Amino acid sequence: MANVRGCNLPEDVYYLIEKHVWAKPMDGGVIRVGMTSVAGKLSGGKLAAVTVKAKNIGQEVKQGKSVATVESSKFVGPVPAPVTGVLLRANEQLTSNPNIAISDPYGEGWIAEIQANAWDAEKGVLVTGADGVAAYQKKMEAENISCQ
Amino acid sequence: MADDKVMIVMTSGPETPRRCATPFFFASLAAAMEYDVTMFFTIDGTLLLKKGMAETIYPKAGGKPVSAFLNEAIEAGVKMLACTASTELNDIALEDLIPEVKMVGGATMWQLAEDCKTVLTF
Numbered sequence: 001m002a003n004v005r006g007c008n009l010p011e012d013v014y015y016l017i018e019k020h021v022w023a024k025p026m027d028g029g030v031i032r033v034g035m036t037s038v039a040g041k042l043s044g045g046k047l048a049a050v051t052v053k054a055k056n057i058g059q060e061v062k063q064g065k066s067v068a069t070v071e072s073s074k075f076v077g078p079v080p081a082p083v084t085g086v087l088l089r090a091n092e093q094l095t096s097n098p099n100i101a102i103s104d105p106y107g108e109g110w111i112a113e114i115q116a117n118a119w120d121a122e123k124g125v126l127v128t129g130a131d132g133v134a135a136y137q138k139k140m141e142a143e144n145i146s147c148q
Numbered sequence: 149m150a151d152d153k154v155m156i157v158m159t160s161g162p163e164t165p166r167r168c169a170t171p172f173f174f175a176s177l178a179a180a181m182e183y184d185v186t187m188f189f190t191i192d193g194t195l196l197l198k199k200g201m202a203e204t205i206y207p208k209a210g211g212k213p214v215s216a217f218l219n220e221a222i223e224a225g226v227k228m229l230a231c232t233a234s235t236e237l238n239d240i241a242l243e244d245l246i247p248e249v250k251m252v253g254g255a256t257m258w259q260l261a262e263d264c265k266t267v268l269t270f
Contacts, residue, residue, distance in 0.1 A: 069181050078181070
């Protein structure tokens with residue numbers, strides 16, 4: 001777990017840096033998706049709701065399109081899909097406790113799972129490992145974002 | 149995921165500041181959910197689109213001005229339409245309005261409403 005400007009950025013997930021989301025391959029081609037600690041900071045630190053549109057479950061979502069929405073008192077915005085695939089499920093814990101998406105963003109606070117169509121091809125636009133964290137750090141420095 | 153159309157009809161204006169944040173917030177939220185979102189301004193709502201007006205209205209004391217909510221909605225891709233008749237009601241010239249707004253007649257509102265899955269009015 002790397003700590004960059006006060007933000008936790010683990011090296012074992014894939015980041016879509018521009019959108020502040022992460023993807024993590026699970027078993028059977030399933031990709032778990034969540035928001036990064038940086039997104040949590042940008043959203044104001046206290047979420048009112050994290051919602052996956054129920055009718056989208058079982059439907060294909062394209063890379064970059066919204067899989068969920070995040071609401072706080074100072075922010076509303078999408079959680080874009082880091083990969084294309086069928087939206088399998090939402091993390092139901094978020095319904096009663098949306099803030100785990102911020103307090104435990106890479107663990108209990110994951111947002112949705114997607115059955116990826118073309119992970120090997122699409123992961124090329126994501127970054128991971130030490131290089132990925134370094135690229136994320138560069139963006140945070142350029143935009144003067146920190147979690148402190 | 150189809151881009152379903154939704155519309156928010158905004159009739160509230162500067163005389164009721166507390167009613168002027170949520171409609172924009174709901175519009176931004178709908179855009180984040182990948183809806184194709186239009187806000188249609190009429191009656192007092194059109195006054196919010198006067199240049200400089202939204203900056204002076206605060207839905208909550210110490211909070212953000214309406215302009216912040218308006219700009220977030222525009223950045224999220226919400227389309228802004230205003231009713232031509234309401235500019236007459238409010239004695240506003242077209243050049244007094246922010247450039248992001250497009251003027252349309254009431255018939256356009258009816259056609260759009262028919263195309264929309266949901267229409268909310270504030």
